[in-house]
Amino acid sequence: MGVIERIKKFIFNKTGIPRFEKIIELENSLVEKEGSISFSEKSPIRFDIPIEFTKREGIDVPLTPKTMPHILSSMKNMKQAINNLEGNLKDPRNTIGESEFKELESFIKSLNISGIGYTKVPREYIFSKKAVAYENAIVLAMNMNKEKISTAPSKKALKNIWQTYDALGVAANKIARYLRKKGFASHASHPLGGIVLYPRLAEKAGMGAFGKAGILITPINGPTLRLTAVYTNIENLPLNEGNEHLWVRDFCEQCNKCIKACPPGAIYEEAIEHDSGRVTHIDNEKCFPYFGNNFACTICIRVCPFQMTRYDKVKKSFEKK
Numbered sequence: 150m151g152v153i154e155r156i157k158k159f160i161f162n163k164t165g166i167p168r169f170e171k172i173i174e175l176e177n178s179l180v181e182k183e184g185s186i187s188f189s190e191k192s193p194i195r196f197d198i199p200i201e202f203t204k205r206e207g208i209d210v211p212l213t214p215k216t217m218p219h220i221l222s223s224m225k226n227m228k229q230a231i232n233n234l235e236g237n238l239k240d241p242r243n244t245i246g247e248s249e250f251k252e253l254e255s256f257i258k259s260l261n262i263s264g265i266g267y268t269k270v271p272r273e274y275i276f277s278k279k280a281v282a283y284e285n286a287i288v289l290a291m292n293m294n295k296e297k298i299s300t301a302p303s304k305k306a307l308k309n310i311w312q313t314y315d316a317l318g319v320a321a322n323k324i325a326r327y328l329r330k331k332g333f334a335s336h337a338s339h340p341l342g343g344i345v346l347y348p349r350l351a352e353k354a355g356m357g358a359f360g361k362a363g364i365l366i367t368p369i370n371g372p373t374l375r376l377t378a379v380y381t382n383i384e385n386l387p388l389n390e391g392n393e394h395l396w397v398r399d400f401c402e403q404c405n406k407c408i409k410a411c412p413p414g415a416i417y418e419e420a421i422e423h424d425s426g427r428v429t430h431i432d433n434e435k436c437f438p439y440f441g442n443n444f445a446c447t448i449c450i451r452v453c454p455f456q457m458t459r460y461d462k463v464k465k466s467f468e469k470k
């Protein structure tokens with residue numbers, strides 16, 4: 150049996166990927182937890198990667214031997230994020246002092262976090278069947294490596310994607326533990342899958358704006374990053390108001406590079422607006438098979454002008470036109 154086959158056997162065994170299913174069960178159990186904030190009837194349904202891949206004939210999971218440690222570590226951290234909720238105090242503090250807040254931000258930045266935003270979680274951003282323990286979100290971005298992503302789809306780019314998922318999941322758990330130690334309550338969530346629509350949450354937190362490919366375009370590192378959040382009971386976080394990045398939508402209108410480059414034609418020319426106000430940019434039925442069989446694809450990020458050129462430079466030349 151080859152290495153890849155052994156990995157798959159370990160992660161996805163006979164009863165239909167029990168390890169991921171257990172994690173999903175754990176996540177879903179939060180809905181029953183007293184005081185948690187649950188999804189709303191307007192919430193989107195999460196496509197549970199990689200379960201769906203394996204359930205579809207002919208669709209593979211983007212795995213290589215080098216990504217295995219990151220997949221296993223991600224699974225461990227996804228479980229920890231939920232199990233650690235038991236460590237929250239019954240009567241936690243809910244106000245943070247100025248110097249404590251500065252220390253918190255320094256700690257977060259020391260974990261290789263490239264962007265931080267603060268916002269409240271709207272229920273309609275929470276995936277169906279999911280819940281968050283607290284409504285105040287510390288939204289976190291971690292950069293992927295632009296050079297490696299510029300080789301996508303490739304093993305090199307795939308490894309970098311998994312490394313970033315893994316490192317960001319570890320960082321979220323560390324931040325949640327840090328907050329607990331300081332007497333606050335916290336709930337870490339993992340970037341893989343996620344409990345909330347992270348790009349939308351990050352847009353609300355003022356960290357960037359959606360591009361046509363449904364990816365957050367940011368001044369932090371263009372579209373080349375992963376997102377997650379830590380939810381907390383701290384009531385006096387500097388919540389964001391407004392968003393100075395919405396010009397990106399006008400830029401996208403005259404760009405369309407991702408639409409032209411997407412091999413299966415999965416990016417809608419005009420995003421679909423649902424009655425709930427949610428917007429869908431990608432046809433998952435077309436994207437996921439290609440994504441699964443081609444090292445997590447990522448061509449839409451690779452070709453985006455913001456991946457290749459700095460945000461402020463793109464903005465400047467757009468404003469001149």
Ligand code: SF4
Binds near residue numbers: 414416431435436445
């Ligand atoms: S990941 Fe690939 S297939 Fe999916 S939308 Fe982007 S370019 Fe298209």
Ligand code: SF4
Binds near residue numbers: 363449452453454
């Ligand atoms: S490639 Fe162009 S259209 Fe697509 S998200 Fe990037 S800027 Fe927008």
